[in-house]
Amino acid sequence: MMDGATPKQQVVNGFPKSTACINIYYIIYNNRKMVMKLNCRVVYACSQFSTSAVAIAPALLPHKQMPWASSSSSSSSCIIQDKDLLCRSLHPSGTGLHVLDLLDRGSLEPHPTLYHLLLKKCTRLRKLKLGKIVHAHFLDSIFRHDLVILNTILNLYGKCGCLDDARKLFDEMPLKDMVTWTTLITAYSQRDRPFHALLLFPHMLSLGFFPNQFTLSSLLKASAAFTNTPHIHSHGTQLHAFCFKCGFQSNVYVGSSLLDMYARCGCMDEAHLVFDALHTKNDVSWNALIAGYARKGQADHALWLFWKMLRQEFQPSHFTFSSIFGACASTGCLEQGKWVHAHVIKSGGEIVAFMGNTLLHMYAKSGSIEDAKRIFDRLVQRDVVSWNSMLTAYAQHGLGKEAVQWFQEMLRTGVVPNDITFLCLLTACSRAGLLDQGQYFFKLMRDYNIEPQISHYVTMVDLLGRAGHLHEAKRFIGEMPIKPTAAVWGALLGACRMHKNMELGTYAAERVFELDPHDSGPLVLLSNIYASAGRWSDAAKVRKMMKESGVKKEPACSWVEIENTLHVFVANDDAHPQIEEIRKMWEEISVRIKQIGYVPDTSHVLFYMDQQEREVKLQYHSEKLALAFALLNAPPGSTIRIKKNIRVCGDCHSAIKFVSQVMRREIIVRDTNRFHHFYDGSCSCGDYW
DNA sequence: GTAGGGTTAG
Structure with a gap:
């Protein structure tokens, strides 16, 4: 010095x-x-x-x-x-x-x-x-x-x-x-070149370089990118064998990558086995496992692991919370999501960008648009995803005008929209019937140098079709610069079902079937079109075709969460322990709603049978069973939230409107397309969905 | 000197 x-x-x-x-x-x-x-x-x-x-x-x-x-x-x-x-x-x-x-x-x-x-x-x-x-x-x-x-x-x-x-x-x-x-x-x-990474490995070995835990973690991450390619998936299992042979599989870094690789391929049993075999676990290993269950939509398992992680005194991070909120969003477990949110607040955690966006998304997806907005206002940082999530919330609630205002506010704030922004915006316009504005926003994309993707075209066909412009929608498909996919024709088919256009519907269904012969959706829709027009033999032909080609229709299910437990109902199912009480409850409700004007719309039953039988079929649609169950078990006066795996049927929609009036309940139904808020005899969608 | 986990649409 x-x-x-x-x-x-x-x-x-x-x-x-x-x-x-x-x-x-x-x-x-x-x-x-x-x-x-x-x-x-x-x-x-x-x-x-x-x-x-x-x-x-x-x-x-x-x-x-x-x-x-x-x-x-x-x-x-x-x-x-x-x-x-x-x-x-x-x-x-x-x-x-x-x-x-x-x-x-x-x-x-x-x-x-x-x-x-x-x-x-x-x-x-x-x-x-x-x-x-x-x-x-x-x-x-x-x-x-x-x-x-x-x-x-x-x-x-x-x-x-x-x-x-x-x-x-x-x-x-x-x-x-x-x-x-x-x-x-x-x-x-x-950097998203997993194949290049994997190609280097044999080369490296041939030159006599032996991998360490760093190398193997990166290689496993690369192999996890190929979740849908069986050939590549075998790279993951081969790497697992290599790790096992070298004694690396219990290393916390390699093991976490390994379990994440299995989780991304949907193999949760294998992922869990790797997790259990880890000598030491850290927050990353827990997060990888929780995220795996969350991605698979197994929110209950993800939540169970989350509480277990806390009991074992591991500190959850924003990675953990993002996965949990995402899982709650996808399954509609709002109550449990709120518990975890309370945990974040109690532990003094800030609502930072990534986690904040998933939290916002959870509230939006669960029908709590006000809560979503509150989270948005409290976000420490807001990015384009935060704005898009709110836009989605407006779109899913059918609040088209609010979505447009939100987009304008976003531009005023200086946030640059991306392709998903426009997708959300177009969806919002489509669901609210805002045809002109939707067309304007589609053209506006070019001003932001955003090339419309196939999803944007699907939404545009949906926008035109829902508004009843079926032939214009068909023309639009013909003028697309990219090859239309099954989803594009599917959007037209859905619109044909809505407006009962058999001719164009059949044409669209054929196109969908050509492009995706394994999808049951278009055939179900086509069958519905025939059935609702009373063309029973044509409907039966389509059903037969489905059977012969091995196409299976996904069973319609509804979920309702009561006291932190998710209850599942399938149409005409009698598996639930309370099924007798549930049926009795619906029969009582049915009498009461008929007194104030409910008329069963039997065009929604797809099989040929007499009027009385068809009414019985309608009574036990899964959303009605879920609603009756919730009315029996949910706290008096509480909002009932039901989730459905397909679109709510027209008859159920009408019945639930009357139930909300007779029982003085707010009922929120989330289907694959949007939210329906039923209150005092009417629905937020204004019967447009 | 090199490593693993989280968000928005449909």
């Missing part, structure tokens, strides 16, 4: 005396002539390095005011004692170029650590441009063959997404080690 205590205090007079200040001071103190020469440069460099250096910058007044200015020295080089400190003080907004400048001028002694620290900083702050300059500078230095530094540069390119630069550097490196291979594999794995 030098004897510079006295001038140090004078320089930093009135400013915080941090180590960074002292460090910069050493540069000046060691070479008094350099102060003359480099004064401005050093002050500028200081201002780039740290906030405390910025603080001392004004104190570096003209040299004559400094205590050492009158002295002279012949020293020609500046030696920084603590280079590490200098680099660590590099400010995020700084260019760092002055460190290189000081190196060029011989004011700093070159050292691999200096390059290393600069590159690490560039990687962490994703400062690619500066990183490239440091790379060029490094290649001119005597350390240009240093493998550790070259691996660090490779990692910088990978983390910044410059995969071509990374590959070029990798190919040009005369000497590689296992970290070099791992770094490139990781770059490909993290």
